[in-house]
Amino acid sequence: MEGRNGMNTTNSGLLHPSIEKVVVMEGTHAASYAVKLARVQVIAAYPITPQTSVVEKLSEIVSDGELDAKFIKVESEHSAMACCIGSSISGARAFTATSSQGLALMHELLHWAAGSRLPIVMVNVNRAMAPPWSIYVDHNDSLSQRDTGWLQFYAESNQEVTDTVLQAYKIAETVSLPVMINLDAFVLSHTSEPVAIPKQELVDEFLPARKASFKVDTSDPRAFGALIGPEAYMEMRYKLYQAMEDARSVIREVDRDFANMFGRSYGGLVEEYMAEDAETVLITSATAVSTARIAVDELRSMGFPVGLMKIRTFRPFPVDEIRALAKHVRKIGVMDRNVSFGATGIIYQETKAVLYNAPDRPAVFGFIAGLGGRDITPETINEIFSYLMNHEEPVSEAVWVGLKTAGADRPEPPFPENSAAMKRSDGV
Amino acid sequence: MTKYNFSTVEEMPPLAFSLESTRMIPTGSWRHVRPVYRDKNSPCHITCPAGEKIPAYFELVRQKKYAEAWYKILEDNPLPGVTGRVCYHPCEAQCNRAGYDGAVAIHNIERYVADKNLQNKKLPAAVESPKSEKVAVIGSGPAGLSCAYQLSRMGYRAIIYESDHEPGGMLRYGIPDYRLPKKILDKEIKDIETLGVEIRTDSRIGGNVAWNELERYDAVFVAVGAGHSREMETPGEDLKGVYSGIHFLRELNAGNVPKVGRNVLVVGGGNTAIDAARSALRLGKRVTVLYRRTRADMPAVPGEIEEAEKEGVHFEFLVAPVGLSGDKGKVSEIELVKMKLGDPDESGRKRPVPVKGSNFSLKADTIISAVGEEPDLSFLPYSFLKKGIRLLVDDDYTTGVPGIFAGGDAATNPNGTVVNAIRAGKEAAISIHEFLGWRSRSNGASHNAVTPEEVNTFYFPHGNRVKVPTQTIQKSKSAFSEVNRTLTEEQALTEAERCFTCGTCLHCDVCMTFCPDVAISKDESGEYVIDYDHCKGCGICVEECPRGAMELIPEGAREPAEEVD
Numbered sequence: 001m002e003g004r005n006g007m008n009t010t011n012s013g014l015l016h017p018s019i020e021k022v023v024v025m026e027g028t029h030a031a032s033y034a035v036k037l038a039r040v041q042v043i044a045a046y047p048i049t050p051q052t053s054v055v056e057k058l059s060e061i062v063s064d065g066e067l068d069a070k071f072i073k074v075e076s077e078h079s080a081m082a083c084c085i086g087s088s089i090s091g092a093r094a095f096t097a098t099s100s101q102g103l104a105l106m107h108e109l110l111h112w113a114a115g116s117r118l119p120i121v122m123v124n125v126n127r128a129m130a131p132p133w134s135i136y137v138d139h140n141d142s143l144s145q146r147d148t149g150w151l152q153f154y155a156e157s158n159q160e161v162t163d164t165v166l167q168a169y170k171i172a173e174t175v176s177l178p179v180m181i182n183l184d185a186f187v188l189s190h191t192s193e194p195v196a197i198p199k200q201e202l203v204d205e206f207l208p209a210r211k212a213s214f215k216v217d218t219s220d221p222r223a224f225g226a227l228i229g230p231e232a233y234m235e236m237r238y239k240l241y242q243a244m245e246d247a248r249s250v251i252r253e254v255d256r257d258f259a260n261m262f263g264r265s266y267g268g269l270v271e272e273y274m275a276e277d278a279e280t281v282l283i284t285s286a287t288a289v290s291t292a293r294i295a296v297d298e299l300r301s302m303g304f305p306v307g308l309m310k311i312r313t314f315r316p317f318p319v320d321e322i323r324a325l326a327k328h329v330r331k332i333g334v335m336d337r338n339v340s341f342g343a344t345g346i347i348y349q350e351t352k353a354v355l356y357n358a359p360d361r362p363a364v365f366g367f368i369a370g371l372g373g374r375d376i377t378p379e380t381i382n383e384i385f386s387y388l389m390n391h392e393e394p395v396s397e398a399v400w401v402g403l404k405t406a407g408a409d410r411p412e413p414p415f416p417e418n419s420a421a422m423k424r425s426d427g428v
Numbered sequence: 429m430t431k432y433n434f435s436t437v438e439e440m441p442p443l444a445f446s447l448e449s450t451r452m453i454p455t456g457s458w459r460h461v462r463p464v465y466r467d468k469n470s471p472c473h474i475t476c477p478a479g480e481k482i483p484a485y486f487e488l489v490r491q492k493k494y495a496e497a498w499y500k501i502l503e504d505n506p507l508p509g510v511t512g513r514v515c516y517h518p519c520e521a522q523c524n525r526a527g528y529d530g531a532v533a534i535h536n537i538e539r540y541v542a543d544k545n546l547q548n549k550k551l552p553a554a555v556e557s558p559k560s561e562k563v564a565v566i567g568s569g570p571a572g573l574s575c576a577y578q579l580s581r582m583g584y585r586a587i588i589y590e591s592d593h594e595p596g597g598m599l600r601y602g603i604p605d606y607r608l609p610k611k612i613l614d615k616e617i618k619d620i621e622t623l624g625v626e627i628r629t630d631s632r633i634g635g636n637v638a639w640n641e642l643e644r645y646d647a648v649f650v651a652v653g654a655g656h657s658r659e660m661e662t663p664g665e666d667l668k669g670v671y672s673g674i675h676f677l678r679e680l681n682a683g684n685v686p687k688v689g690r691n692v693l694v695v696g697g698g699n700t701a702i703d704a705a706r707s708a709l710r711l712g713k714r715v716t717v718l719y720r721r722t723r724a725d726m727p728a729v730p731g732e733i734e735e736a737e738k739e740g741v742h743f744e745f746l747v748a749p750v751g752l753s754g755d756k757g758k759v760s761e762i763e764l765v766k767m768k769l770g771d772p773d774e775s776g777r778k779r780p781v782p783v784k785g786s787n788f789s790l791k792a793d794t795i796i797s798a799v800g801e802e803p804d805l806s807f808l809p810y811s812f813l814k815k816g817i818r819l820l821v822d823d824d825y826t827t828g829v830p831g832i833f834a835g836g837d838a839a840t841n842p843n844g845t846v847v848n849a850i851r852a853g854k855e856a857a858i859s860i861h862e863f864l865g866w867r868s869r870s871n872g873a874s875h876n877a878v879t880p881e882e883v884n885t886f887y888f889p890h891g892n893r894v895k896v897p898t899q900t901i902q903k904s905k906s907a908f909s910e911v912n913r914t915l916t917e918e919q920a921l922t923e924a925e926r927c928f929t930c931g932t933c934l935h936c937d938v939c940m941t942f943c944p945d946v947a948i949s950k951d952e953s954g955e956y957v958i959d960y961d962h963c964k965g966c967g968i969c970v971e972e973c974p975r976g977a978m979e980l981i982p983e984g985a986r987e988p989a990e991e992v993d
Contacts, residue, residue, distance in 0.1 A: 115443065116443050214442070220449050220451075221451055221946065222445050223450050224443070224446075227444075232434065235434075235437040236443070239443075243442075
């Protein structure tokens with residue numbers, strides 16, 4: 001049986017045989033313990049709220065001798081990533097963690113890591129960008145790094161954080177690209193949940209020591225990252241593009257392998273919930289998915305054909321999965337915890353883009369919610385479903401949900417006043 | 429180099445990196461300055477009058493090689509147990525750590541090493557082959573012992589003539605037990621004898637040994653010290669109950685406790701005055717030191733003054749004796765005059781001038797006069813050049829009489845300290861060696877020391893200077909047992925760890941680790957080798973070196989000679 005946060009138990013209530021123990025811990029520590037299980041060799045990080053406890057715990061783990069790794073204290077996130085690049089190019093398994101402004105400071109080196117094809121794994125605790133200062137969740141920090149060549153995962157639960165870190169190294173080292181795992185500030189980072197810690201020997205089997213296909217060797221010096229003329233630069237970019245394309249099948253495969261060994265699966269690039277026979281589906285990501293599951297359960301119990309698609313990887317973007325969904329739904333709502341100024345919500349944009357050249361093109365609606373840590377509650381989700389039921393075609397490219405205004409852009413009144421409109425169109 | 433032509437994306441490597449080694453590209457040609465390894469002098473070594481190689485023996489201490497550390501000290505000083513206790517350690521004043529978190533307690537480590545080897549019977553061998561020449565040394569104080577010892581290491585036969593019954597000079601008869609226990613001195617003198625120095629005690633030149641007996645020697649070193657107390661030049665100095673400081677200490681050290689009254693006044697501000705005062709205190713007396721200048725002008729070691737004060741010695745400054753009066757031939761009162769400071773004298777200190785009409789008297793039953801010491805040179809058979817009361821010698825300790833050298837407090841280049849006498853003995857030995865026709869190993873080493881700025885303190889966490897264990901004041905006041913104790917091994921190792929080891933490469937690998945061109949490696953013997961084909965002269969190694977043991981020199985310049993002794 002699979003619980004909401006991926007916890008797996010047998011029918012008799014016993015734990016899955018892959019589990020060493022279950023520990024109640026916050027999301028940041030779920031990342032730290034996964035790093036330990038992955039036998040990371042170099043950790044370099046600079047503290048920033050709400051990421052700090054990820055590396056704080058790791059520093060303890062390293063100093064206690066529980067993990068044989070170099071823990072490098074640095075003076076900035078830029079240096080942290082530089083250390084990861086240096087160690088990764090020497091063949092080591094490297095890790096860092098950051099958040100928000102820290103991630104922004106890393107930007108230049110994010111390109112370096114991907115361009116050098118280094119399988120670095122980073123945990124980014126999603127925190128809204130300043131100004132105005134905020135320490136609370138939204139996704140603009142990581143989505144601003146969209147085009148750097150990093151894979152991006154968004155986690156829904158603490159268990160998923162642990163499991164995704166383990167999967168991430170396997171994926172990264174297979175396709176030679178860096179991976180960023182994102183978790184929502186406080187909602188996940190500082191909320192405690194039970195996390196199943198898998199047995200080390202099974203992790204070792206799942207994730208053997210890294211074998212770098214190219215690395216710095218001082219006894220046989222090579223130049224890395226050299227100047228490339230116009231005659232070959234484009235081909236190098238194509239290689240990176242192709243690696244990201246290849247990552248799609250690798251992600252699905254690794255998730256299947258993981259499920260076989262540990263009994264937990266996250267569906268690969270996306271996870272669908274009640275979407276198979278749904279007419280209206282909400283696409284969203286991260287912790288808001290958990291909230292949406294509750295809203296969908298409620299609406300389903302009232303007979304409304306609604307469903308959910310969780311975007312687990314933003315890069316590579318789940319093109320095939322969204323096109324498949326489009327085949328059997330009438331309306332898609334996309335709830336973005338981010339905004340691209342001058343455009344719309346970012347996942348909304350991308351969703352529309354993959355459908356334009358697809359044969360099936362349901363109506364797609366864009367919603368912006370939960371910026372800077374504004375709570376996304378089941379009521380927020382209900383409000384969005386209500387809007388979807390009441391509109392055949394989108395009238396706005398960006399409906400700001402819960403916006404405090406004098407009334408101009410307010411979405412339709414919430415459920416259940418318009419419940420009649422939400423019944424299945426085919427009358428079933 | 430092979431030229432690669434990739435025509436398709438499939439043939440290309442996943443990222444831009446060279447497919448062949450870049451070693452054939454001599455990037456060293458970009459360089460216009462080159463790093464070199466160059467050990468430099470530490471300020472402590474430069475400052476130590478005896479020239480002890482402090483960074484070198486500290487490193488041996490850190491490796492717990494205490495015998496080797498001892499041998500390293502013995503190259504320059506045969507009396508580390510003595511100097512570890514009584515030296516005024518000018519090295520510490522110059523320590524580069526002083527401005528960081530407090531100078532390293534060098535003398536305590538020296539003492540620790542000496543004490544650790546108290547039972548060590550294995551002495552270092554002489555460094556040079558035996559020679560036929562013989563050298564006579566007059567006086568077995570620190571200068572004489574040091575000179576004879578160094579000559580012996582060079583292969584000479586050295587014979588010391590000592591007028592006293594036991595060797596040591598002022599070390600034995602001038603320094604009280606609570607500062608230097610006799611067993612330490614005895615042990616170190618015994619070591620010097622074991623090494624081949626012959627000491628003839630009860631042998632006074634010009635007394636029971638005729639001067640012309642020295643004619644059979646190839647050279648003579650006069651190191652008779654300054655064992656004669658100067659007089660106060662006040663009426664009544666011959667009264668009973670008036671002692672000279674030297675006499676008082678001498679009697680005490682010889683085991684004949686002098687008769688002193690309950691109220692002891694000590695006149696003078698030097699080390700003898702302080703030693704006498706603290707000794708009298710230990711006999712259970714009330715002691716006051718009278719000094720004609722101010723406390724800051726006192727020539728005694730400041731630490732000793734502080735300890736005296738803590739133990740309860742009283743001080744009166746800016747007073748000078750005018751006369752002593754007595755009762756039935758025994759002193760009972762001292763008449764003093766108050767002083768004020770006038771214009772500076774030749775010593776640079778303000779000259780004390782009597783204040784007219786300020787005379788007053790103090791009751792006293794014992795007066796100890798310690799206003800200075802002078803050498804007794806009356807044994808010399810013919811006239812030597814003198815300056816004031818001392819033998820005039822050149823920088824190389826020659827007296828003007830061929831073959832006769834002089835040093836220590838009897839000659840003109842003393843500052844009256846043990847360590848300066850040890851230096852005089854060592855340097856005179858080198859002069860004698862040259863006089864006897866040999867070339868000395870002295871290489872005119874530079875006297876530039878590593879500056880605090882050259883130390884990369886990033887590598888040295890802050891840590892407090894060791895607190896030297898001492899016996900209680902109560903105990904000190906009533907006994908002649910040693911006031912300061914030897915460090916424990918843990919304390920010694922912690923303190924030795926504080927040493928920056930200025931200017932001496934410890935093979936810490938920092939240069940190698942930081943070289944961005946991986947142009948530094950180690951050869952089979954563990955020495956660093958710089959690959960100048962690939963060193964771009966960025967200077968990071970030099971900048972990063974924790975202890976200033978590397979240097980950047982202009983490209984094309986010749987490598988400088990080692991600077992250290």
